[in-house]
Amino acid sequence: MSKIEEKQEEIVDEFSMFEDWMQRYEYMIELGKTLPQIDEQHKTDENIIKGCQSRVWLHADLEGDKIKFSADSDAIITKGIIAILIRVFSEQTPKDILEADLKFIDEIGLKDHLSPTRANGLVSMIKQLKNYALAYQAKLN
Amino acid sequence: MANATFDIEKVRKDFPILQRKVNGKDLVYFDNAATSQTPKQVIDSIVDYYENYNANIHRGVHSLSQEATDAYEQARIKIQKHFNAQKPHEIIFTSGTTHAINLVANSYGSFLKPGDEVLVSALEHHSNIVPWQMMCEKTGAQMKVIPMLNNGQLDMNFFHKEVSSKTKMVFVNHVSNALGTINPIEEIIATAHAHGAKVLVDGAQSAPHIQADVQELDVDFYTVSAHKICGPTGVGILYGKEELLEQMPPYQGGGEMIAEVSFEKTTYAGLPHKFEAGTPNIAGGIAFGVALDYMHSIGFNVINAYENELLTYATERIKEVNGVIIYGPENPKDKTAVLSFNVEGLHAYDIGTILDQMGIALRTGHHCAQPIMDYYQIPGTARASFSFYNTKKEIDSFIEALKKAVSMLS
Known part of the structure; x- marks a missing residue:
């Protein structure tokens, strides 16, 4: 089992303890508060993910053969969502990131955030994470 | 109550x-300012159309086509009466407000020349900004913005100062979608006309709340979307004064809008068909009329x-x-x-x-x-x-x- 899959299972387990939407959102808000802040110098317009109603900055560094992500947002629930994504994807190889199946999003009740409405940022965030992986994979090869 | x-x-x-x-x-x-909900009466009228008299309009000699044409043209008359337009053909069916504004921007806007100015309010929805920006780029006309004050109302002093004989068009919404501000369109129209400029009022947000009288306002163009006023999506209207619509070139080509076609020359149909190329949203137009009936019943x-x-x-x-x-x-x-x-x-x-x-x-x-x-x-x-x-x-x-x-x- 790849590390990405293990992390997804961990998150699914955590979310399975919640009985209602409030607990789920309260947890995401908590996660948002713990999100490792992006270095101020990376909060540039270039690093803003387009297609989110809130502003989301995502930065990626290659450390060895793994990618380290950092991010921030001005909306707290969005921060929680990115915190979850970073937990799954950060410090993984580009190859694993590109091949990752994201079924956990459905399982933790975040699927609503995947609908292709304009307000939604999750689709754009995942796309951007994978874009970084693609770019770094090309660089590694 | x-x-x-x-x-x-x-x-x-x-x-x-x-x-x-x-x-x-x-x-x-x-979220009614984004779209209103639809009463059963309107939904039923759409079902009734498809179940009982769905046909293409204005062409067929058969009964269904005539019934559909009658119902569609009756809806136009209902809309004309609602907005107190002088003539039914001053009501052009469109796919909505955005389409109506694009029609005016591309058709009437083609008369703009370098050195001309257009005035737009800072309270506009993007759909009453972007089509004009595109037209200004094409024609060399210059766009000036009437700023907003902190209370969400327009800076009318600026407007009075900037409007001049160079001003050819003013476009402003009757009501702001983001703030709900009711703009002083009477004052804007009268002042613009005194300088020889035409005025387009985007009525998308006002239509569900205020019954505009286009003759009393003396507005040149007024645009509305049915889906904001208990009607279906994908249909709306452009009201335009007959004399202006007559001068304007067609915006889209196709069926319905022609009188004669040959490869050498095509002559266009009269109003309103000149601006209604292609098969329209027939059920939507009819349902728009029913939505107005519903609003008036209250x-x-x-x-x-x-x-x-x-x-x-x-x-x-x-x-x-x-x-x-x-x-x-x-x-x-x-x-x-x-x-x-x-x-x-x-x-x-x-x-x-x-x-x-x-x-x-x-x-x-x-x-x-x-x-x-x-x-x-x-x-x-x-x-x-x-x-x-x-x-x-x-x-x-x-x-x-x-x-x-x-x-x-x-």
Whole structure:
């Protein structure tokens, strides 16, 4: 089992303890508060993910053969969502990131955030994470 | 209650969607400025069309085609009467307000020349900015912006100072979608005309609340979307003065809009068909007429008074929530039933997401009016917009939910 899959299972387990939407959102808000802040110098317009109603900055560094992500947002629930994504994807190889199946999003009740409405940022965030992986994979090869 | 004949419970029963649950809670629909809900009468008219007389119009000699044509043209007359246009062919069916504005921008806008100026209000929806920007680029005309004041109203001093004989067009919304501000269009139209400029008023947000009389306003162009006024999506109208529409070149080519076609030369059909290329949204046009009938069965004065009562109540109650900032005119009399707000330190997106979990639908974001958000230096607002089928009880649920959201997010 790849590390990405293990992390997804961990998150699914955590979310399975919640009985209602409030607990789920309260947890995401908590996660948002713990999100490792992006270095101020990376909060540039270039690093803003387009297609989110809130502003989301995502930065990626290659450390060895793994990618380290950092991010921030001005909306707290969005921060929680990115915190979850970073937990799954950060410090993984580009190859694993590109091949990752994201079924956990459905399982933790975040699927609503995947609908292709304009307000939604999750689709754009995942796309951007994978874009970084693609770019770094090309660089590694 | 504003009027003894207005039975809110009876009205609510006309809207099947109001019975549904969202996330296990009773739906509270406060996104009416984005689209209104549809009464059974309107839905039935669409079903009736497809079940009983679906046919292409204006061409067929057969009975179905004639029935469909009659119903569609009757709808045009209903719309003409509603807006008090002088003639039915001054009503051009479009796919909505955006299409109507693009039609005028591309057709009437093609008369613009370098050195001409157009004035646009800072309160506009992007769809009343971008088509004109594109036209200015093409023609070399210059666009000037009438700024907004802090209270969400237009800087009319600027307007009076800037309007001149160079001004060829002024475009302004009757009501701002982001703030609900009712603009002084009478003053704008009279002043623009005194300088020889034409005026397009975007009526998308006013139509559900205010019955505009295009002759009394003396407006040159007025645009409306059916889906904001209890009608279906994908249909709307452009009202234009006959003399202007006659001068204007066609915007789109195709069937329906021609008189004679040969490869050497095509002559165009008369109004309104010159601007109605292709098979239109026939069921939608008919249903638009039914939606107006429905609104009139309640009465625009009754609707306006009741919605203002809702807005006044919501404006008072929302002040109970700590840190609430309301944008736009302070006096509910200066706007339609729109409450655009933020809570200090919180993002509108977070508020909207939590409220949705409690079944409350409102809009968050820049509302396609980024210049307004730039003015206030905010990424967006949360917007609750009310309709005549909403209730004070729903506002109570909204306020309770908002308090809960604020405590979760703080």
